[in-house]
Amino acid sequence: MTNPFHISNNEPQRRFGTPIENPAGETTVQQIENLVKNHEVVLFMKGNPVFPQCGFSARAVGMLNSFSKPFNTFDILSDHEIRQDLKEYANWPTYPQLWIHGQLVGGSDIMAELYENGELEKLVQS
């Protein structure tokens, strides 16, 4: 039986998410604005694309990985201020949150619905 955690160097990895660390900005709100405005597609999630720390975040990463378009992620578990303040900034109480072109698309339920009807891919590629 193959080890499910083993990743062979010979296999191309279908993984397009790049975590952002230490976002620029003097205040938390400035950091949030830099994150959503300076990156086309950002997923605020628990953990990172390789090791998501929650099932909803894992599901969101899975959907984005299927589009072969690079995206960024931010681990909200790594920054308590951003984790708290983004909920208010977004007017959205939970994670993951997908932002595209500085706009909140939604959480994993909305992503799943848009994924199923093909809208998510259009938004990500836009």
Place this chain on the structure above:
Amino acid sequence: MDRISTVKQILEAKFQESEIEVYDLAEGQDYLGIKVSSPAFIGKSLLEQHRMVMEVVKEPLKDDLHAVQIKTKIKTL
């Protein structure tokens, strides 16, 4: 009263003339599914529809808001 009934009652009070389903997605009601089909969603984006539902269930679910699956539908009267 159990959590499913509480959440359903609160949603019914807020969304009139709507079809509302609240159901267990896991044993022990730690993970709830909520379906709301309502005329209140007419003209609202999907994001706004979900916000409207979350706003209503925020209080009874408190910290467990993360563990709900929401589906909304526009109901035309």
